[in-house]
Amino acid sequence: xxxQNQLAEIHHSGEPYIIxxxxxxxxxxxxxxxxxxxxxxxxxxxxxKKYKNKRKKTDLHIGFFGYEILNNLxxxxxxxxxxxxxxxGIFYKPEKIINLSNNLKYKxxxxxxxxxxFTRLSKTNLAPxxxxxxxxNYSIISCSPENLITxxxxxxxxxxxxxxxxxxxxxNKIKALDYFKKNxxxxxxxxxxxxxxxxxxxxxxxxxxxxxxxQKIVEEYKDLFHYVSLIKGKxxxxxxxxxxxxxxMPGGSxxxxxxxxxxxxxxxxxxxxxxxYTGSFGYIKFNGDMRFNIIIRSILNFKNFSExxxxxxxxxxxxxxxEFNENFIKAKALIDLFK
Numbered sequence: 051x052x053x054q055n056q057l058a059e060i061h062h063s064g065e066p067y068i069i070x071x072x073x074x075x076x077x078x079x080x081x082x083x084x085x086x087x088x089x090x091x092x093x094x095x096x097x098x099k100k101y102k103n104k105r106k107k108t109d110l111h112i113g114f115f116g117y118e119i120l121n122n123l124x125x126x127x128x129x130x131x132x133x134x135x136x137x138x139g140i141f142y143k144p145e146k147i148i149n150l151s152n153n154l155k156y157k158x159x160x161x162x163x164x165x166x167x168f169t170r171l172s173k174t175n176l177a178p179x180x181x182x183x184x185x186x187n188y189s190i191i192s193c194s195p196e197n198l199i200t201x202x203x204x205x206x207x208x209x210x211x212x213x214x215x216x217x218x219x220x221x222n223k224i225k226a227l228d229y230f231k232k233n234x235x236x237x238x239x240x241x242x243x244x245x246x247x248x249x250x251x252x253x254x255x256x257x258x259x260x261x262x263x264x265q266k267i268v269e270e271y272k273d274l275f276h277y278v279s280l281i282k283g284k285x286x287x288x289x290x291x292x293x294x295x296x297x298x299m300p301g302g303s304x305x306x307x308x309x310x311x312x313x314x315x316x317x318x319x320x321x322x323x324x325x326x327y328t329g330s331f332g333y334i335k336f337n338g339d340m341r342f343n344i345i346i347r348s349i350l351n352f353k354n355f356s357e358x359x360x361x362x363x364x365x366x367x368x369x370x371x372x373e374f375n376e377n378f379i380k381a382k383a384l385i386d387l388f389k
């Protein structure tokens with residue numbers, strides 16, 4: 051049986067599975083032996099637990115933190131909001147990992163089928179942090195572009211994205227870079243987020259080790275270009291994963307600064323729970339290494355409803371119509387899946 055047929059068989063079995071973008075294609079995580087539903091009472095225990103087995107590829111937990119539980123972790127209280135009672139975070143222990151190519155093949159005639167949506171999305175808008183989760187009572191499809199944490203040993207990095215321009219026939223990567231450099235609003239937004247992420251990393255890294263590895267480059271996607279930087283640092287001795295998560299989450303590029311004040315302001319203004327939106331998806335290996343994205347440009351299917359979530363940055367120079375159009379561009383690849 052080839053791997054594409056294996057993917058279809060796993061999907062039709064009804065068993066939960068997760069697909070996550072890798073460097074060469076996708077990783078399919080399945081045969082889950084544990085499902086840990088997080089809440090405000092057990093998240094610290096989950097993050098601080100130590101493991102004996104650390105060498106197998108499957109020695110990890112993979113899943114997501116929702117926005118609300120990350121706020122609670124750093125003692126930010128959220129006022130009572132409309133709530134669909136979706137779990138605040140779920141992590142799975144896989145017993146099998148299958149490597150898949152970038153060319154995912156699957157089709158269905160059903161209206162909302164997460165694997166069909168995700169395979170089409172991978173062809174039209176392949177994103178470096180794309181993922182999907184299929185479980186019995188919910189699914190998540192995401193073309194998230196932004197890596198928030200990559201930790202290997204004592205080295206940690208983050209890749210803030212701030213700056214967006216719509217693709218046109220006359221606009222290539224070189225012209226997009228020139229546009230970003232000359233656009234005061236986009237430059238201010240990018241500088242603010244880079245400074246914020248650098249500051250967040252500095253809380254857990256050795257003094258002087260946090261540096262810009264790549265500064266203000268352009269990445270190309272289906273409908274848009276992004277302004278991107280890469281920041282790296284070396285962790286202080288004794289820093290635990292819970293310290294890193296508390297320092298880095300929720301991700302600065304979708305919050306703004308000053309971080310705590312902005313979180314409090316947003317939470318007072320918003321009337322509904324964000325659920326997964328601006329939370330983080332990824333994995334924590336039993337040896338301590340981890341990788342997490344920022345959950346944006348995603349579809350949450352739960353209780354016969356679908357939520358599409360995208361984001362844009364707002365600074366003093368922002369224009370409301372421009373921000374609306376930017377969000378529409380970001381959501382377009384997801385909206386098109388319903389056609």
